[in-house]
Amino acid sequence: MAMPSSEPSGGTEPPITAVVAEMQTRLDHLPARFSHLRVFLSTYQRTTLAVGEAVDRARFEDPGWVERWDVAFASLYLVALDAELAGEKASRPWRLALRPRPTCRRCVTCCSASTLM
Secondary structure (H helix, E strand, O other), rough: OOOOOOOOOOOOOHHHHHHHHHHHHHHHHHOHHHHHHHHHHHHHHHHHHHHHHHHHHHOOOOHHHHHHHHHHHHHHHHHHHHHOOOOOOOOOHHHHHHHOOOOOOOOOOOOHHHHHH
């Protein structure tokens, strides 16, 4: 299945809104065999929404920088997620989020580094 571009849309919506929409598209089309990715993606989406709300309320000293940083980092995650969905190897740092140990059912953060190499 082809996934949308990892780059936020160039439309008139704010960049964080666009990247959250990209995340939602992936959630909506996530194949069942990748259901283990849903928890992290959903959490990342909620976190990105919270950052966007804080940017809108000028809660940061430099909200423009925070918005650019948040969108850039989320885009890196989406590139890694798309690689995983395509059966390619994501960069090592993202494998922590993308590949939980098969025996672990509690969370995606308790993976040992040895299973990710």
